[in-house]
Amino acid sequence: MAADDTGARVLASDSPEATLALAEALGRVLPADSVVALTGELGAGKTCFVRGLARGLGIAEVVASPTYTLMQSYAGGRLPLYHFDAWMEGREKALFADGGDEWLRAGGVAAVEWADRVAEWLPEPRLAVVLEHLGPDSRAVRLSVVGGAVQAVGGASGAVLAGLIGSLPLPPGVSEGASPGNPGRP
Ligand SMILES: Nc1ncnc2c1ncn2[C@@H]1O[C@H](COP(=O)(O)OP(=O)(O)OP(=O)(O)O)[C@@H](O)[C@H]1O
Numbered sequence: 001m002a003a004d005d006t007g008a009r010v011l012a013s014d015s016p017e018a019t020l021a022l023a024e025a026l027g028r029v030l031p032a033d034s035v036v037a038l039t040g041e042l043g044a045g046k047t048c049f050v051r052g053l054a055r056g057l058g059i060a061e062v063v064a065s066p067t068y069t070l071m072q073s074y075a076g077g078r079l080p081l082y083h084f085d086a087w088m089e090g091r092e093k094a095l096f097a098d099g100g101d102e103w104l105r106a107g108g109v110a111a112v113e114w115a116d117r118v119a120e121w122l123p124e125p126r127l128a129v130v131l132e133h134l135g136p137d138s139r140a141v142r143l144s145v146v147g148g149a150v151q152a153v154g155g156a157s158g159a160v161l162a163g164l165i166g167s168l169p170l171p172p173g174v175s176e177g178a179s180p181g182n183p184g185r186p
Pocket residue numbers: 013014015016017018019040041042043044045046047048049065113136137138139
């Protein structure tokens with residue numbers, strides 16, 4: 001994660017449904033041109049989180065993993081969702097250099113899996129979501145804002161995004177504070 005991120009909130013999710021519901025709450029309030037940068041190892045829950053974002057945006061279509069497509073877009077919600085996956089090596093250019101980066105500021109919500117691999121292409125401010133295994137059904141979910149704390153170039157300011165993180169209501173199954181040694185639940 002970036003050293004200059006702000007407003008970090010570390011949570012523990014105890015089920016896929018809880019992660020989905022947390023992301024859904026975020027999807028309800030994200031402003032246009034939001035970039036959600038997701039990192040976490042295989043099976044950490046990145047796609048699960050994006051499904052929740054889609055649900056919060058009011059998108060009925062089921063979000064699939066875009067591993068073998070460059071970008072998948074979903075319409076029909078409050079804002080369009082652009083779902084990227086940067087898992088494949090060497091994809092950065094195809095994803096972002098040849099005009100793909102237009103989707104990052106196309107008035108929707110852009111969700112990027114494996115964002116750490118393409119961080120240099122991603123605009124600031126952006127929302128960082130770091131998912132980490134705590135146990136078979138539990139995950140640490142770290143939300144923060146990367147860059148733009150003072151002023152934004154288009155889109156919402158970092159301070160606005162940090163405010164959204166801070167005031168996000170926690171659904172059942174999500175609790176405050178988590179680390180691998182401290183799952184955040186008794
Ligand atoms: N608390 C949890 N939150 C999210 N997913 C969970 C949780 N507990 C278990 N899971 C399971 O972990 C898996 C997460 O899969 P998902 O496809 O979302 O991960 P991913 O990070 O996108 O993986 P990939 O790197 O392959 O894209 C699912 O099978 C889900 O059911």
